[in-house]
Amino acid sequence: MGLSLSTAAAPELDLEALDIACRDRGLDGVELAAVSASDLDALDARTSMASGARIVALRAEGLSPETAPRLARASGRLGVPLSVPSEALAPSDLSDLAAVFHREGGRLLLAQGCGLEAMAALVAEIQVARVGKPWSQGGDGPLGVAWELRPSSESLEDGSAVLFIARELLGLVRLHGGGPEQHDQDGLGVGGLLADLALSRYQGTIVLTPSRPETLPRWAKWLASRRSAGCGTIAESNRVDLDVRPVEPRDRLETILGTYRSLSRGATMELTVDHDPSCMYYTLEATEAEGSFTFRKVEDGPEVWRAEVTKL
Amino acid sequence: MAKTELDIRVVPPREKHPTIFRTFDSLAPGEAFTLVNDHDPAPLRHQFEATRTGVYSWSYEESGPSVWKVRIGKNA
Numbered sequence: 001m002g003l004s005l006s007t008a009a010a011p012e013l014d015l016e017a018l019d020i021a022c023r024d025r026g027l028d029g030v031e032l033a034a035v036s037a038s039d040l041d042a043l044d045a046r047t048s049m050a051s052g053a054r055i056v057a058l059r060a061e062g063l064s065p066e067t068a069p070r071l072a073r074a075s076g077r078l079g080v081p082l083s084v085p086s087e088a089l090a091p092s093d094l095s096d097l098a099a100v101f102h103r104e105g106g107r108l109l110l111a112q113g114c115g116l117e118a119m120a121a122l123v124a125e126i127q128v129a130r131v132g133k134p135w136s137q138g139g140d141g142p143l144g145v146a147w148e149l150r151p152s153s154e155s156l157e158d159g160s161a162v163l164f165i166a167r168e169l170l171g172l173v174r175l176h177g178g179g180p181e182q183h184d185q186d187g188l189g190v191g192g193l194l195a196d197l198a199l200s201r202y203q204g205t206i207v208l209t210p211s212r213p214e215t216l217p218r219w220a221k222w223l224a225s226r227r228s229a230g231c232g233t234i235a236e237s238n239r240v241d242l243d244v245r246p247v248e249p250r251d252r253l254e255t256i257l258g259t260y261r262s263l264s265r266g267a268t269m270e271l272t273v274d275h276d277p278s279c280m281y282y283t284l285e286a287t288e289a290e291g292s293f294t295f296r297k298v299e300d301g302p303e304v305w306r307a308e309v310t311k312l
Numbered sequence: 313m314a315k316t317e318l319d320i321r322v323v324p325p326r327e328k329h330p331t332i333f334r335t336f337d338s339l340a341p342g343e344a345f346t347l348v349n350d351h352d353p354a355p356l357r358h359q360f361e362a363t364r365t366g367v368y369s370w371s372y373e374e375s376g377p378s379v380w381k382v383r384i385g386k387n388a
Contacts, residue, residue: 002319003319003321003322003348023378024378025350025378026321026350026378026379175322177322178321178322179322182322182323182324182325183324183325185324186324186325186326186327187324187326187327188324190322190323190324190327191323191324191327191328191330191331191334192327192331192334194318194319194320194322194323194331195318195331195334195335195338198316198317198318198319198335198345199316199335199338199345201315201316202317203315203317206319206322208322248351249325249350249351250350250351250352251351252351253351253352253354253355273325274325274326275325275326275327275328275329276326276329278329278359279329279355279356279358279359280355282355282358282359282361282362282363283354283355283358283359285358285362286358286361286362287358301326302326303326305326
């Protein structure tokens with residue numbers, strides 16, 4: 001399972017700059033989004049010069065008789081799938097489209113959200129389109145499913161069942177959110193679905209894409225700033241307020257331990273976090289001398305947790 | 313057997329550890345999954361040590377600088 005970013009998250013960045021930002025973030029690669037037919041020439045140019053960039057998927061919002069063969073060729077040449085919203089395609093065209101993608105060695109993924117009935121219908125349409133075709137054998141044919149997860153605007157309640165239906169045809173997961181939008185999606189069920197996805201042994205890519213255009217400035221900032229500063233404030237000499245919510249997760253442990261270790265004996269750190277801080281209790285238990293601190297939760301979620309840590 | 317991977321980077325902060333423990337608790341003895349994260353999940357390991365003592369295994373497959381991968385197994 002690899003995590004990648006859609007070019008839709010950074011329309012201003014060219015492919016090379018986006019690729020560098022992805023590498024800095026530990027993301028595996030980029031999904032190239034071609035929004036319209038006129039983008040196709042630009043797409044051709046980008047894919048042919050994209051020697052250094054790792055392209056993991058292509059995206060189009062629709063297919064026409066003119067664009068389908070070109071996108072199929074790009075998909076085959078790059079060895080990555082193309083996803084298209086299923087509602088943009090007529091079921092009666094699937095068989096012909098599959099033949100085009102089969103000929104070009106590409107793969108077409110029909111994108112569908114968390115609606116159970118819609119996914120069941122889509123899987124049935126794909127199975128019908130496969131009947132009697134030379135490529136109908138094997139799960140790696142020219143037609144598959146891309147799963148669109150929109151936790152901010154769509155209920156994920158049926159997600160586990162949708163995954164169960166789609167799992168054999170599933171070639172891509174597109175998460176509308178994640179990245180700088182993680183906090184907005186707290187409690188909306190992404191965690192549970194990711195666990196289901198892992199347990200279903202999904203091997204493909206998860207592409208992050210902005211949930212809506214208004215969030216684009218936050219994505220730009222997220223991609224530009226690899227690290228964020230700590231934000232402890234010393235209110236009184238024996239009391240430190242440390243709110244790590246704006247701190248990047250990877251910098252949090254160092255920030256918290258650093259602050260704790262700088263406390264004088266008898267001083268208290270009030271820690272504010274956006275998740276249950278029990279792991280910090282266990283970490284202090286393991287790393288600090290026995291009996292050298294007290295740890296008391298003073299607020300226990302569901303949005304914010306606070307703990308008072310006193311050095312003895 | 314196909315590899316089970318859980319990429320925790322996209323999961324909102326307060327769901328991260330519950331998601332990981334849910335995945336671990338769903339494993340059969342002898343099974344394992346690979347946790348993918350953007351930092352060293354050391355605090356998680358301390359939590360495993362305290363709450364799943366003796367029933368888990370932990371081995372790093374990749375240690376930064378951008379991505380950490382840990383194979384977490386349930387002992388048979």
